[in-house]
Amino acid sequence: MKLTPKNDGTVRVRGAREHNLRNVDVDIPRDALVVFTGVSGSGKSSLAFGTLYAEAQRRYLESVSPYARRLFHQLSVPAVDSIDGLPPAVALQQQRGAPTTRSSVGSVTTLSNLLRMLYSRAGDYPPHQPLLYAESFSPNTAEGACTKCHGLGRVYEVTEQTMVPDPSLTIRERAIAAWPTAWGGQNQRDILVSLGYNVDIPWRDLPRKNRDWILFTEEQPQVPVYAGFTPAETRQALKRKMEPSYMGTFTGVKHHVLTTFANTQSALMKKRVAQFMLSTVCDVCHGKRLRPESLSVKFAGHDIAEIAALPLKRLSAVLAPFAVTGGHAHAANPEKTEVTKRITADLTARLAVLLNLGLGYLSLERSTPTLSPGELQRLRLATQLHSNLFGVVYVLDEPSAGLHPADTEALLDALDELKQSGNSIFVVEHELDVIRRADWIVDVGPGAGVNGGEVLYSGPPAGLASITESQTRRYLFPMATPSHAQRRTPKAWLKLSGITRNNLEALDAEFPLGIFTSVTGVSGSGKSTLVSQVLVELVAKRLGQKLKTEDEEADGLEQEAIVTTGGKIVSGMEHIRRLVVVDQKPIGRTPRSNMATYTGLFDHVRKLFATTKLARSRKYDAGRFSFNVAKGRCETCTGEGFVCVELLFLPSVYSPCPTCHGARFNAKTLEVLYCEKSIADVLALTVDAAADFFAEDPHVARALQVLQEVGLGYLRLGQPATELSGGEAQRVKLATELQRAERGNTLYILDEPTTGLHPSDVERLQRQLQNLVTAGNTVLVVEHDMQMIAASDWVIDIGPGAGDEGGRIVAAGPPNVIAKAKNSKTAPFLAATLL
Ligand code: ADP
Ligand code: ADP
Ligand code: ZN
Ligand code: ZN
Known part of the structure; x- marks a missing residue:
């Protein structure tokens, strides 16, 4: 590897061979918006992330730490002969696999720190209460956490009913469901036998005193255990002081549940014991997670937990006046007025960036695992916009994912701002609106996997028009207008009423059956809530279908409890025999699944x-x-x-x-x-x-x-699940479903299936989905891709805005009707596509 730093505004890559790249040479301008295009699997990410970003990161780590140098020497040197002129890089990559850290919108953006400072230094304290440090406003510190629930906001209770759900069983018949299933449970039972408890009568017939001791004792007696002995034999053996099989330690059932829950490293174990715990909102802090004295401090009349629960848009409106006046209440205290002004001005400036990126419907308390990968990436992007770095290359992975075209504009402006401050922006993207705004395009292809890996074109967008092998070309410069296929009419309707969750309130909705429907709307309008949450849960429940894989279930615990849920299916279930949800969640977390x-x-x-x-x-x-x-x-x-x-x-x-x-x-x-x-x-x-x-x-x-058929011909059979992108995982799931012989009457639900797909792959996916409908099934997608929406039989547009400005059905009907709907943010984009 030779390193010749040159600074003529060009990054020069020679001999890149990472993954499927075929000895690629390419020159890329700095201080520009560069978009990497090509069909899925062509090698865009291998070039942008696997080569350029990996090398920039390696050099950075080498420069800071000899320890890292040693490790990276063995580990991840990208396969490339040389790269010149490469600036340090920051990657804003969408998470492949599940996010593991427990964080919130407030912590990722560091806005929570500022807010705590505001409460500490400029909050309204009750008379005689001393000032609190900023830490006292965090539920994650000893100073701040509510002492009853330790800052969790919820308390966990273990009762006889949760631990012994069926008291007609005997202990031998596993009455104590909360015990470990395998050897551990048997061991506890044998210990009880040695202790003289009757394990062969129904649980409810045991004396209360015995039941309470077994469940709730904190004592941990050690007793001889005679494995495989009957109770009578055990009594004999004890009397004769026979040599036991081993000495066993008894643990009360509640103690077992609580310590396992608190200490286990295994998500599955945690999940298992959690089902024996009742969780209720903490009655001291009412779920606000802080001590009473922290909650007594107010700003603009709100305690900090209330402020953190506001949508960012409202939060910004609350704080904005203070940024100008510093607040009237402090007229007598100029220092406090100044502090208020400074912190609120900083907060509102940073919030403005988030609002611009279409994230105004989020709140600071919202936990990151409940965000979509696209939302998380935009949060990180917003944080970068404020960091005032320059001379850096930002490498982004499909930043438009999850964005309605109406929001994409703001994203492009944000990227432009980063560029104007002297940075380079490298983006892997399929969205044509983003590609058109590029200063420079690197088109990789022509096909996927071994059929790709070459740079077909590197230059300004207009030049791609003459590159005949490029699959991107015909979408960027369309030759023919899209044909208007015959629209199907609904065979029946699935009617829901009284839906209440997240931003939906007592909503009624009708979904057509036997046709292809797209659910549209700006991000945060409520599409996923309606389709992927409520509809899926209600239909699954009526069908008695289990939805989640074990792996995902283990995760469920980390997710927040849904506060309000309401809604029911009124009619139409008789037309649905099966529900299939094809989402982008990873199909496994270890290289073991493939x-x-x-x-x-x-x-x-x-x-x-x-x-x-x-x-x-x-x-x-x-x-x-x-x-x-x-x-x-x-x-x-x-x-x-x-x-x-x-x-x-x-x-x-x-x-x-x-x-x-x-x-x-x-x-x-x-x-x-x-x-x-x-x-x-x-x-x-x-x-x-x-x-x-x-x-x-x-x-x-x-x-x-x-x-x-779903466009995965380029993948290796043994490709570990951890290497698949969300879109690839989704198509693997779709293929698995397609493989089953179809009898019709299945409801297929897909959340943004076009993410990660090149327009030519979108076409292929569309054909597959249309085939499912032709075979007598219903397909329902949540979509932003106009190509896909225009080809649907029916569109349901949610909105008009995000968060509490959305949650309503703005329009429903065939695409040509939606294209003319007033008040629909989707209409103008759809109209442009249908021309
Ligand atoms: P794109 O970003 O254009 O969708 P990628 O760069 O992700 O394409 O993939 C290009 C090729 O490299 C594909 O055949 C893909 O299966 C393969 N590939 C991707 N990641 C890895 C990896 N970690 N190890 C081996 N092969 C990989
Ligand atoms: P879309 O799918 O249209 O982008 P969502 O259904 O994800 O919209 O979001 C609708 C509203 O519900 C938004 O205000 C969002 O912040 C909120 N929301 C979504 N999921 C959750 C959740 N798990 N917890 C709290 N609020 C949520
Ligand atoms: Zn509490
Ligand atoms: Zn081995």
Whole structure:
């Protein structure tokens, strides 16, 4: 790697080979808005993030820490010959996988710190109360946290009813549901036998005193345990002082639940014990999480918890007058007036940026796990806008995701501002409005995966018009107007009434069945609340369908309790047999799950391997070919192919397993070949290659064909779930669903399925969804993409604005009707697309 710092305003990349990049050379201007385009999987991110950002970060870390230099030497040097003229980089990347930190809008933007300072120094204190430090206004500090709920806002109770839901069972029959299911529960039962409790009569027939002791005692007696003995045998053994199997320690059930909840590292365990706890709002702080003395301090008549719960737009309106006057109440105290003025002016200036980015409907207390990735990215962007850095390159991943075209304009202005202050902006984007505003385009392609990885064009947008291989070209410079397909008419209606949640209040809504519907509206208007939350939950409940995977359930606990929910289905359920939600949540958090396992395709492949001659002679069954089973996998990495390297102060990094070098299986397993390929070789195939390889096997071939149809032919079968983008994960889910033989009457719900998709991929996705409708199903999407909306049979526009300015159905009807609707923010954009 040679480093020749040059400063002629150009970043020069030579020989980039990261992932699928084919020895790419490209020159990119600095101090400009550069947009990387190309179909999904073409290599845009590999160039922008995998090469440019990775290298900038590596250089930065090398310059600050020899320790980091050592680590990064082994770990993540991007495959590139040289990069010249690269400024330091800040990445505003959308999270792949789930956010782990518990933070709020206020903490991410650091606005909460300012607000605490405001309350500490310029709040109205009750008479005789001394001034509090800023920390006293944070529920995360000992000074501030409510002493009853420790700043959680909720208290957790464990009762006999929660721990023993069915008192007609005996202890042996697992009356105590809160005990661990496996050995731990048996152990506790055996201890109770040694202690002389009757474990063979119904729980409710035990004396109250015994029940209370078992559930609530804090004592932890140690007693001899005779494993496998009957109660009578145990009594005998105790009398004769026989040598016990071991000494066991009893733990009260409540104690077990509470300590597990407080101490376990496993989200699943936490989730398990949480079901035995009742949570109620703390009666001391009423959910405000702070001590009474902190809450007694007011600003503009509000305590700090109330202020933090206001939508940012209202917060800004409350604070703005103080920024001018400093507040009349302090006329006698010029110092306080000055402090008030300064802090509120700073707060309102920063809030203005957030409002401009269309985030005025959020509140400071809103926790980040409940935000969409796009919202989170815009929050971070707003924070950067205020940091006054210059000479930096910002690398962004689809910043328009989740944005209504009406909001995209403001985003572009924000990016422009960053550029004007002397920064470079590199953006990976599919939205045509963003691409048109670029100073420079780097178009990667022509196809995805091995069919992409080349820079087709690097220059100002107009020049792309002459690049015939570019898939981006025909959308940026449309040759033909979109055709108006025959619109379908609804077969029936699903009617909901009295919906109350988030910003929806007693809303009635009707969804047409048997056709393709888009739900539109500016971000924060209530689309997801209506469709992905209320509709999904109500329909799932009526169908008795379970919605979440175990992995997602483990997460549920971290999510906030929904405060108000109301609404019911009035009619139409008789037309729905099944509900399928295809979202962008990751399909797994570890490299252990991958596309082949998720779609079920791998089961068939393993069976094929088990039928080979060598496998049969060695008595290898299909399980042998799973990297989740001890028999066949590499033991060093327990089948992950990677080992996890923990880094101080940095996210941990996966590095290839030193034993199997990523093959994931042990040597014996790899000796078994099917058509001359080992199981590891098969996992390394792309879907396209595998489709040829397995052409003879109908099960596998069908699954592969569907993956190709949703545009994932470029992915490797064994591609770990952690490497898939949200959009790719969503398409894997869609393919899994498409693979099931369809009988119709299924309701498909998709939240912004076009995220991460190039217009040509959007077209392909549209065809798939239209096919589902033709087969007698209903498709309902939440969308911002006009191409998709224009092609729907029906549109439901929510709004008109965001937060409490939205939440109503502004218009509903076929696209041409919506295009003319007054008061709809979607109408003008739709009208322009339908021309
Ligand atoms: P785009 O950003 O254009 O959608 P990417 O740069 O993410 O495309 O991907 C380009 C190719 O590199 C794809 O074939 C993708 O599957 C592959 N790829 C992406 N991330 C990784 C990774 N971490 N390891 C190996 N291959 C990857
Ligand atoms: P859209 O999908 O149209 O972008 P949402 O349904 O996500 O809009 O949001 C509608 C309103 O509900 C917004 O004011 C938003 O801040 C609020 N909201 C959404 N989810 C939550 C949540 N989990 N907790 C609190 N408020 C929420
Ligand atoms: Zn409390
Ligand atoms: Zn290994």
